[in-house]
Amino acid sequence: NAGVMQNPRHLVRRRGQEARLRCSPMKGHSHVYWYRQLPEEGLKFMVYLQKENIIDESGMPKERFSAEFPKEGPSILRIQQVVRGDSAAYFCASSGGSGGSYEQYFGPGTRLTVT
Amino acid sequence: GIQVEQSPPDLILQEGANSTLRCNFSDSVNNLQWFHQNPWGQLINLFYIPSGTKQNGRLSATTVATERYSLLYISSSQTTDSGVYFCAVTSGTYKYIFGTGTRLKVLA
Numbered sequence: 001n002a003g004v005m006q007n008p009r010h011l012v013r014r015r016g017q018e019a020r021l022r023c024s025p026m027k028g029h030s031h032v033y034w035y036r037q038l039p040e041e042g043l044k045f046m047v048y049l050q051k052e053n054i055i056d057e058s059g060m061p062k063e064r065f066s067a068e069f070p071k072e073g074p075s076i077l078r079i080q081q082v083v084r085g086d087s088a089a090y091f092c093a094s095s096g097g098s099g100g101s102y103e104q105y106f107g108p109g110t111r112l113t114v115t
Numbered sequence: 116g117i118q119v120e121q122s123p124p125d126l127i128l129q130e131g132a133n134s135t136l137r138c139n140f141s142d143s144v145n146n147l148q149w150f151h152q153n154p155w156g157q158l159i160n161l162f163y164i165p166s167g168t169k170q171n172g173r174l175s176a177t178t179v180a181t182e183r184y185s186l187l188y189i190s191s192s193q194t195t196d197s198g199v200y201f202c203a204v205t206s207g208t209y210k211y212i213f214g215t216g217t218r219l220k221v222l223a
Contacts, residue, residue, distance in 0.1 A: 043211075089156060091158065093211075104211060
């Protein structure tokens with residue numbers, strides 16, 4: 001039973017470029033969450049999605065960040081015009097959601113470095 | 116919003132020692148998880164424990180929801196236990212709020 005998969009594991013972007021981070025949830029999970037971890041800190045919630053729906057994006061910066069979870073394919077976290085402050089580890093988690101457990105399982109993360 | 120505090124912030128142990136990590140939260144919770152973030156950055160689920168007691172090998176956890184705390188016990192620690200331990204909770208929502216973590220180093 002494959003776990004949560006994220007790619008790429010490491011991503012280097014120059015300031016002003018776009019970063020695309022992908023997440024495939026665990027088999028049978030339909031709820032996806034994105035979190036950001038700055039160095040030496042805990043994880044901070046960014047956005048919660050179900051298939052084709054953004055349920056809660058209260059933790060997302062208002063500009064440059066967007067997320068989607070299409071009917072087919074992985075969830076995508078997109079960061080436009082990256083700046084140095086976007087350098088962080090981005091983790092995706094999935095759960096079975098309502099009617100199932102809210103226990104979240106995390107992927108290995110994508111470490112974004114902006115130069 | 117809910118506050119999650121973990122103690123101690125740092126802990127150094129000799130291999131074979133036991134330890135107790137604490138997580139205090141400021142409001143009622145409906146979900147609580149303990150994670151281990153290993154030195155490579157990977158988050159490993161340890162326990163899903165909104166209430167009660169669970170054990171898994173050398174690890175066990177207890178959550179007393181009415182008193183707003185959870186404890187993680189590590190017995191006979193090994194060097195592979197090193198890393199950061201996070202407690203995370205949800206309170207009325209599905210958004211996990213993470214504590215600041217306990218950084219554990221186990222010496223051989």
